[in-house]
Amino acid sequence: MSLPLRPQPCLEVRQLSVSYDRRCVIDAVSTVMHRSRITAIVGPSGCGKSTFLSCLNRLSDLTPGCRLSGSIRLDGDDILSARTDLIRLRRRVGAIAQRPNPFPLSIRRNITMPLEHHGLRHRDRREAVLERVLRRVGLWREVRGRLDQPALALSGGQQQRLCLARALALEPEVLLLDEPCSALDPVASGVVEDLIASLRGATTQVIVTHNLAQARRLADDLIVFWTDEGRGTIVEQGPADAVFTSPQSAITAAYLSGSRG
Amino acid sequence: MRAAEDRLLLGCLRLAGAAAGSIVLLIVAYLLAEALPALQALGPLRWIRDASWHPAGGAGAGRFNLSPMLIGTAAAATGAVLLATPLSIASALFCRFYAPRRLGGGYRRLVQLLAGLPSVVFGFWGLVVLTPLIGRWQPPGQSLLAGILILTLMILPTISLLAESALAAVPRAYGQAAAAMGLTRWATIRQVMLPAAITGLSSAILLGAARAIGETMAVLMVTGNVVRTPASLLDPVRTLTANIALELGYALELHRSALFVSGLLLMGMVALLVGISEALRPEERHG
DSSP states (O other), X not given: OOOOSSOOEEEEEEEEEEEETTEEEEEEEEEEEETTSEEEEEOOTTSSHHHHHHHTTTGGGGSTTEEEEEEEEETTEETTSTTOOHHHHHHHEEEEOSSOOOOSSBHHHHHHHHHHXXXXXXXXXXXXXXXXXHHHTTOHHHHGGGTTSBGGGSOHHHHHHHHHHHHHXXXXXXXXXXXXXXXXXXHHHHHHHHHHHHTTTTSEEEEEOSXXXXXXXXXXXXXXXXXXXXXXXXXXXXXXXXXXXXXXSHHHHHHHTTXXX | OHHHHHHHHHHHHHHHHHHHHHHHHHHHHHHHHHHHHHHHHHTTTHHHHSSSEEGGGHHHHOXXXXXXXXXXXXXXXXXXXXXHHHHHHHHHHIIIIISOHHHHHHHHHHHHHHHHSOHHHHHHHIIIIIHHHHHHHSTTOOSHHHHHXXXXXXXXXXXXXXXXXXXXXSOHHHHHHHHHTTOOHHHIIIIIIHHHTHHHHHHHHHHHHHHHHHOOHHHHHHSBOXXXXXXXXXXXXXXXXXXXXXXXXTOOHHHHHHHHXXXXXXXXXXXXXXXXXXXXXXXXXXX
């Protein structure tokens, strides 16, 4: 893998605050996620990590009563602006949920249906993408003979890889991963983790994880969230090596060494 | 202690289940017993081969052709289901995915009110408003068309409410996944929500159809009740249910038994519907 020498900003978050029904859950956080790198977000439960992630593709819009302020720039465009085309945004920023959530369709339709809706008219080209992304996530040999069977009959790990393939089929610039391994068994978890690592350099990835060892293995950059009376804030951020070896804040040091959080 | 409670609960549930099941069986047995004299006296074919429906003359002089009424029931119910299904599903989709929260809530209340309206009120409205309207266009107005329209109104709330709860039972994760994939609302509905809810939607339609077959009073008030196979939508018809309601009061002996045969037919039609929906149901998915 070859990373650019000087990391370029991809997502720039400035003074982002989030509230649910007027209750503030994220308080004025600012950070930058760099192109083609893996940014891991860690922190204790309930500190707003997943909420933060859901703002990056505006999936937060689906939660009634959720209000955002501040700005999030994706390649310079403020995605919180009312004029943002959400369909286009979500095509550029893909997302993987904690629990695998394939559509209740066949394995094939899970990949080809969204492609069709994003304007890929030729059936042959859709089939080509289908094979390419299923190979990319290592599912092709496992499912090539039963592409028309229901995706929900796959194992949890296979479902999560299918979701990853479904997201990759749209060739997103950014991939958001919300604890993508936490609902999987250790072997399946390892497979998915290797996939994420293999996408380094190709896609900008932002991963929320509870697993510090995983964060240490995957992250190029690290963001540590903490909660201050229910308000999520960022206590520390920077290149992962630096944060892990010499954390600046006492909270981070205690959390990363496993004695808190 | 726990085990004793569980046994008691299990006992009660078994009793309730057995009671519900045996009520259905008892009704079928009663219908069969009452219909048997006519079935024995007339055989299986006179119900469709006789020249007409003049059941008062006994086995010799009486005429027992039920088919015009069977066709009337089937035509009225089919028409109503065909009209009501798209409207109801559109209504459920509006309520679930398009209406702002307040408007959706109020709209749902209205539909529930419509579902609770007594059928005689529908019939009354049909009699004084709908049939004269059709009559002005094509007299006499009391017709198969009027029956279909009234039945459509009556089963619309049934199908709509059941369809909406089928849609509400679709896991939230599907909607989230669809949004995260940048699908439009309509694509989400058509590709994800409707297929995921198909079992619930088909049983909603089935229950609507069963209600349409069984509805008596409102249909009786607007269809004219002439025993004749309808040649067009504007012809008057008599349904099996209306026939029972109109004649049971004075029917004697074989005539009375013949009405029970038509009751048995109605039961058979509903059973057929349940069987069809059971056969169409996709196998349970696991995982």
